Amino acid sequence: MISFTLIVLIAVILGLIWKLLDLRSELREQVQENDELRKRGSDFVANVSHELKTPLTSIKGYTETLKGMISKDPEKAREFLTKIEENSERLSSLINDILDLSKIESPNIHLEVEKFSVQPLLDEIRDQFVHRLSQRQQRLVINSEVEELAADRKLVDQALSNLIENAHRYCPEGALIEVVATKTSEAGHSYSLFEVIDNGPGISQGDLPRIFERFYRADKSRNRLSGGTGLGLAIVKHIMVSHGGLVRASSEKGRGSRFSLFFPS
Ligand SMILES: Nc1ncnc2c1ncn2[C@@H]1O[C@H](COP(=O)(O)OP(=O)(O)OP(=O)(O)O)[C@@H](O)[C@H]1O
Ligand SMILES: [Mg+2]
Incomplete structure (x- = not known):
């Protein structure tokens, strides 16, 4: 055997x-x-x-x-x-x-851009995570006022899933993870904004500017044990860049993190 x-x-x-x-x-x-x-x-x-x-x-x-x-x-x-x-x-x-x-x-990346309904995608993501989250008594609350998005659906799924995966992995038992989608505008540009917000340990101001770098881990010893390789957020960043959008992270140590994905609309 x-x-x-x-x-x-x-x-x-x-x-x-x-x-x-x-x-x-x-x-x-x-x-x-x-x-x-x-x-x-x-x-x-x-x-x-x-x-x-x-x-x-x-x-x-x-x-x-x-x-x-x-x-x-x-x-x-x-x-x-x-x-x-x-x-x-x-x-x-x-x-x-x-x-x-x-x-x-890759500079030659070909995006499969299509207009799709947002709610079914969010439902699929919820189904994907529900079991794992419940094992640690973590709650996922999803609220979307964005009905449709023109983007590469698979990549949007991957970006949101990476962020939820992080919230799940780095937050303690019983944490609350929220996904909120809204319409917004900034400097004369309109965006569909998808945010993943958690009330976990947060990220220090020193680490925050570097977390989108490849292989960067904010707490190296902890992350090695939990199996992270430090590539998830680099992938999220490039997904946003390839869509002509942007990603931002804000956090206060001990008070949770907020990741914001801006898709041009
Ligand atoms: N929601 C969060 N709360 C606290 N720290 C976070 C959160 N999201 C990311 N981090 C920190 O940012 C680092 C980089 O995250 P990233 O997703 O790029 O890599 P990873 O999760 O370590 O590995 P991978 O995603 O490749 O499996 C993490 O190692 C973690 O220290
Ligand atoms: Mg990750």
Whole structure:
């Protein structure tokens, strides 16, 4: 049984390495543009390498040790398999995030813009989260006065889901998470404004300007344990930029956070 699981895991790891090779060629294309882009690209490669090496080293270490202990200590072997599984999941979600980000950052990105009804999308998002939120007694309250939006529906879903995921992850049990959609205007431009507001721990003024950077985590030790890779908000930012919109975050440490997505309308 355990050796079957091992074979499956090795197949998963090979799949991940295949994805990585894909990613490397995408990155190479990205790094060609100009000096500034090249600099950003190499920082990105350094960060990616660092982030990928940690779970890969764990997987390698646990697999090696497992080989020698499968028949001797099945209990310990099961524990190590769980570690391998957790690290594979971490790698897999990291790779998916990196691929999403490189797609959305690409200058040739093609948005599937369509006019869609907002309420059904918000209902789908609620359904997606309801179970996980209830496990931590967190409440999600959604209020929308925006009926229709012209945008890439999948990307709007992804941006809102990333923000709700963060609120869920970083707020304690019993927190209140609100999604509010309104029409607004600023400096002569009209926007459909989607906000995700929570009453959790908030983000310090020092961290706030940096949270949209790739791989930036406000509280590194806590986030490593809870599995964040620091790419979610970078993806949200690029989704907004690709729509000609903008994203803002405001927060007071200890008093919750507010993320505002402005879609031009
Ligand atoms: N609602 C929130 N409340 C408190 N801190 C937050 C909130 N949202 C984001 N943060 C902080 O901002 C950091 C960056 O968030 P981001 O979504 O980019 O990365 P992540 O959640 O760590 O990883 P990923 O989204 O890639 O799994 C988080 O690590 C967290 O410290
Ligand atoms: Mg996140």
